[in-house]
Amino acid sequence: MNEINNEESVGSKLADKVAEKPAKTLGRKRxxxxxxxxxxxxxxxxxxxxxxxxxxxxxxxxxxxxxxxxxxxxxxxxxxxxxxxxxxNRNHLELDLLPDTGTLRNDLLALLKPQSIEEGERKLRVLAGLGSFFSQNPELVNGGIFEPWAVVNSELMHRAASRGEISTQADIEMACQVITSMASYRGLVQRKTFDKHFYTSLIDVVLLPALKNPITSPNEME
Amino acid sequence: MNEINNEESVGSKLADKVAEKPAKTLGRKRxxxxxxxxxxxxxxxxxxxxxxxxxxxxxxxxxxxxxxxxxxxxxxxxxxxxxxxxxxNRNHLELDLLPDTGTLRNDLLALLKPQSIEEGERKLRVLAGLGSFFSQNPELVNGGIFEPWAVVNSELMHRAASRGEISTQADIEMACQVITSMASYRGLVQRKTFDKHFYTSLIDVVLLPALKNPITSPNEME
DNA sequence: ACAATACGAGACTGTCAAGTTCCGGAACTG
DNA sequence: CAGTTCCGGAACTTGACAGTCTCGTATTGT
Incomplete structure (x- = not known):
């Protein structure tokens, strides 16, 4: 009976090559x-x-x-x-209703909801276990996991710049990279939560000083 | 012949159990x-x-x-x-002869030799492919890859603080975390080199402003 | 010399997972 | 109703790799 089946399958393959799509709307739908x-x-x-x-x-x-x-x-x-x-990585984010508290500090903090923290850590765990997959498929190196968050942060900072809260010289792109890299490092390497307390420190100690005083006097450059 | 071999091996196993270490200094050395x-x-x-x-x-x-x-x-x-x-992760670092150029900026840059960049990227590739190993051995989550570098950076910053170059209020630990996390994020996620140009920007735009002006006026806090 | 162990090379075994195929049943078309 | 494709479930085939064992040889202590 194998011979019969082989003959049939060969026949259907030939039919495919001739008719390309012999039947499309038959049987139960997917x-x-x-x-x-x-x-x-x-x-x-x-x-x-x-x-x-x-x-x-x-x-x-x-x-x-x-x-x-x-x-x-x-x-x-x-x-x-x-x-x-x-x-x-599909974007379920509403860019329309961004927080607008009047200060960049509170805007940034308003984005850090417990729900997005948990979802972010799930994505980080996925990313951490993907090393061998990326080494076999180097073409899709997927930097886009944090892209949406970076875009939103960038928008908030640009607003702050246009209302004069931070310097127009500020390197906003670099500041957004600091946020995403600190979040991923804390999750992937240190295995700690990127919680509100830590995020507040990062904003107050690093980000706001850098954004408000981007040039500190390049006095000692040669 | 298998029976003879089995008999011998069983005999030797029994001998092991009795004498525990019947011969130690015999035969070719490892x-x-x-x-x-x-x-x-x-x-x-x-x-x-x-x-x-x-x-x-x-x-x-x-x-x-x-x-x-x-x-x-x-x-x-x-x-x-x-x-x-x-x-x-064994430490081949000479803490004795740290750079001492007089400015924190040049000290930090002096540490970034091409050799250590390449070795750091090799370590990052190792770390990236270790996800499943860590998930099976959670006990040794190895945050210590960047420890030596962070220690050296911390020392350089403390020197700068004691000679008044940066604020005594500066959060040096946070600044070191920014360096290591930016390096690992750039290598692991963005797959770009942590080269001198990028490092210089990070220092001038983020680190030095934050270290020199740690408090920017907590004006809008509620 | 001899016994015991180390060495590199490679054959062998057991397990585990990717991918395929079959089953009984359900849903859709004509 | 009859033919076709879907479904979940499970058996099966195949290939890869961890770990073991054997072989011929080299090195060491007695």
Whole structure:
């Protein structure tokens, strides 16, 4: 019977090559609401086990899906993870209603809600377990995890600059990099929470002084 | 013949249990100069492939050693990696001859030699591929990779404080964290070099303003 | 010389996960 | 109703790697 099956499959492959799409609207439809659930389960497992520690069976079990269902949508583990990362970095941020308390200090602090802290730490755990994935797929080195936050911070600082609260000489891009790098270093290397207390210190001790007095007298330069 | 061998091995195991250490100074001695070579090869492979991408055969081939030799010294891959990390973080730094140019700015810049940049990036690559290892061995979360650098920077800043170059109110620990976190973020996430140009900007735009004007007038606090 | 151990090289074994295939059943189309 | 494609679940195949063992050789103490 294998011979018969082989003959049929060869025939269908030829038919594909000729007709390209012999049947498209037949049978049960794919349930695309499962896509999001599988991707969300993938992010969960990635955060817990990293890329190499994650198995397709784990994801299938978490999403209560069959592996065949997953391989019908993504051709490999790498593709699933790539889509999951894109899904994770999708922007659910409302740029319209930014805080506007009158001072840059309070604006920055208003952005640090407990919810975004927790979600940020989840993303950090995902990022930490992705080393081997990036070494195999160097093309998508994904710097964009902190992009939305940096964009918002940059907007707040530009507002502060235009109302004269900080210097027009201030290097806003550098200041935003300080925030994101301190957040990731504290989460990835030090394994401590980026909580309000620490963030307040960072703002008062480093960011505001740097933004208000960008040039300190280049006296000793040669 | 297998039976004879089994009998012998069982006999020797029993002898071990009775005498515990029947012979210690017999036979060829272990060549401990291979230890360093194997550990160095381990670091190399870790930097290139990460923990999960590294195989014992790769390390053995790189070090031109047999796997039996490796397992005679380390009982598992995890133990080998742990020793390799300790070896990598060993301190080859001469705290005695620190730069002393008269200004904090030049002192900090003097520490950034091309050699230490390259070695630092190698360590960062190792760290980046270690996510799954840490998730399996949470006890040794190794924040100590940047410790020596931070200690040196801290010393330079304290000297600057005692000669009145920066404020005595300055948060030196926070400033050192800014340096190490910017270096690791730039290497791990942005995949750019922590070169002299960028470091100079960081010092002039962020660090020196913060250290010289630690309090900017807490005017708008409520 | 001899026994015991180390060495590099590589064969061998057991486990684990990626990817494939099959099952019984459900949903959609004509 | 009949044919097709989907679903979750599970068995199966295959390849890779950790860890063990064997072989021929080199080095050491007695």
């Amino acid at each position: 349930d695309h609401t499962r896509d999001a659930e599988i991707l969300e389960a993938t992010i969960d497992i990635l955060a817990e086990a990293g890329f190499d520690g994650m198995t397709m069976d784990m994801v299938a079990a978490r999403a209560k899906a069959g592996k065949a269902t997953m391989y019908r949508r993504w051709s490999s583990k790498a593709e699933l993870v790539r889509d999951a990362l894109t899904w994770m | 060549d401990h100069t291979r230890d360093a070579e194997i550990l160095e090869a381990t670091i190399d492979i870790l930097a290139e492939a990460g923990f999960d991408g590294m195989t014992m055969d790769m390390v053995a081939a790189r070090a031109k050693a047999g796997k039996a030799t490796m397992y005679r010294r380390w009982s598992s891959k995890a133990e080998l990696v742990r020793d390799a990390l300790t070896w990598m």
